[in-house]
Amino acid sequence: MPTPRTYTLAWLCLVCLTPIAAAAQDQDQDTIPDAADVYPCDPNLSASVFVPGEGSFAQIMFEDQWPAASDLDFNDLVLAYNVLLRQDALGATKSLRLTLQPLAIGAEYHQGIGLHLPVAVGAVAAISRTTGGVTQPLTPSTVDSELVVDLSRDARELFGGVTGIINSEPGLPQQSGQTMVIDITFVAPTIVDPAAAPFDLFTFRTSTRAYEIHRPAYPGTARMDQSLFGTGRDGSTPGRWFVDDTGLPQALLLPIAAVYPKEGVAISTLYPNIVAFAASGGASASDFYTTTVQTSAGFLSSLALAPIASETIDTSCLRTASVVTIHPPAGREYLDGELLIFTLDFSEPVSVGPNSHLSILIGTTTRTVPCTATAGTTQVACQYTVQPDDADTDGISFALNEVNGISTEASGRPAGPTFSPVDMRTVTIVDGDGFPAAIDNCPRVANDQSDFDSDGVGDACDLDDDEDGTPDAQDCGPRNPSVFPGANEQCNGRDDNCDGQVDEYACVVPPASVGNLNLYNHSIWDVDFDAVGNAYFAEYRSGQDRIHRIDPQGTRYTYGGASNYNMGFSAVKPDGSVLIGVHSYAAHPSVVLQTGSAMVDIISVPKPVACAPWRHNSGYRVCGPADPEWGYDGWFYAGNISHTGDVSRFQEDGTNQVVATLPDFVSTVATLPTGELFAGAGTKVYRIDRNSGATTLLHDFSSYVVSIATDPSTGRLFAETYADYTVWQVGTVAGGATPRLSGLTEHAFLTVGPDFKLYRVRGKVNSASTIESYSIP
């Protein structure tokens, strides 16, 4: 039996004659350093060759009629195959693995599968076959000088023994074939040409072993009946066997797993270009199996090829650099643009690949930390530039405790695949608002860059956004410079002074029950009310000493008007039965009583009288009797009736008594239904026991007291002072004063109305006066 030598060994000489340079780390001492050694722990192996490629299949297709004529459908046995050759540093093969996956048996013959490998049978150390997880040794032919081994006596066993046509006749159930793996190990590295794979893979009849069919390059084995050559339609010639009398082969090899003809369809129907390929001797249409394929002529299997098992390469001998220490970035806050530098100390030198990196977790985002490409070092730096949208205020962490792309210098093994967790809770990244720190107006606080006062400091960082002098934390209007604690409460529907109330006291609310006093456009210093809904105001106009009354229906009545003694104040009994006024002109100080439409003197105040030490808005002074009030006890009370500085009481018949004497001109008097009597004299407010005349200083304002008033519903006492335009609440027992209205306009006289609001009369002599009311809670 001739043995084909269609491959060349010349290429091997290049390897044989050329010494291999010794390299760095070479655990198996095969001259290929570990980092470049495909099999670093096997001295006989260092390279691998795959046919047709790693993880992919080629295909061999057989006819089964030779030497009789065939139908050229090449589906009588179809096998997908992959060959792996493991080679040493010289290119010799120490072992190989043939993976076969049966695709179709388009025949009713039972056929075996054989393999002839062009190596001496004695060169083979072991052959095994693994199917279905079961490995069993195979015994080579003893009559062949080269390795010939029957891989399967009947290929149908790979389909579970199914008879009949398998996977080539549409409409029949498809059968999944079982993968068969053949492992061949040589006694020593042996010259095997990978380009010849799958070598002489052939079929034989199960019932008649001597009937073999090979590819044309192979003449058959020692067990074949050589007398078949030249019979039937055989057209074999030396160097080209197993072809018919037209030169057509009985086995065809495709370098990919491709569609094969369905039953009874010639391969030229499926692959029309194979005709040109054949006619040209392969010079043209060499891609016939991928172009103009008529898939309708092929058997379209719905079964996927089983994946080829990956090789398990022994690396147990290799050294692996491990991470000894990780130096994380210093624990502090980082802004975007700053570097987070991680330094890794390895147990031995490592190589850093182009894509080496760590993975860190910033917030919920995994970020890649590239490592600097260095070689031969035990220390690797990996750094990450904080991005504007990064934020992690409770500390960053490693997303995965592993390094990537860093290999052990000596072995090429991945270095430090894992490492112990590192506590980086103190490495925090602030902001994360997406605005680069270089232009961020508040780089350590995530913010939208708003800057209300345009001072370059973002509101998120500005303690006083509106620059009104009140820190935002205490400012109920942090972005309104006119709103802050202590601001004037304006009538604007807003809490301007941050006291939790809106427009308190600020809005002018004339009492509807008595009409709008402002409508009368008079000079008014004093307003009094009675329980039946009348409002009284004393007009203070030159030559027109008058008191006006407005009834609940809004009708106005006028009393007096014939004198020119400055009718400054009025007082009235709650039932409206008695109306009192005072003339405060120094030339004719007196107390007057409404009698009919006139105001007549009932008390002539002795001269000389003093005047208040302060001047009112229009420059006038109050001279003589001041601010009469009904005392709820049958008496009216007023100041300076008997002499300057007294607080006296009187009745409408002119009877009068001095209740108390104060050291200054009494500007104002107030009473409460419960009997309390108060007076303002000079800068002080006094409480007066109306029975004993004892006085108690409640408060010294250091500013003249213009007017006081009591709130009969709450018993509170209010005082307005001269120089600071402020209304105070004065403690009626313990004294002291609390500002309740500040930043007011002009001086005013105070009265509490029947609606329990505090009225301020900003008196203007000879011109209209303004009346405001305030609800003081």
Add this chain to the structure above:
Amino acid sequence: MKTLMTRLLAAQLGFATFACAPDAQPEQPAAQDTLRTVSIPDGFTFQTSQAVTAELSAPGIDVTTPVVIMTVSGDVIVRGAISPHEPFVTRFALPTKDQQVRIVFAPGRAEQDLVFATVHAGRLVHSFNQ
């Protein structure tokens, strides 16, 4: 055709066949297959793969460096190594329709280099100049 009808027809026609074994069945030749009409050159064996001898060198390197040869579509064909002093020589099969392969020098390393190289008359020669 391997149907029952075919077999019956063959028996009736009395074709003498060599298929006397129980599992042997004759097969009907495809009539007028165009493939049978062509003249196939003598010696042509329908090879669809070519044998390629590759010689890869990298004269400037200091240490033996891994190299991978792949098909153009990315399937690995050879894994080997180039030493500083002599070329890496290997053999592999390549579809005759393909004339190019991809070669990756120092895969996964900083100095990684990828080239497409052309096969000429079954030879592939490339030098990675460092």
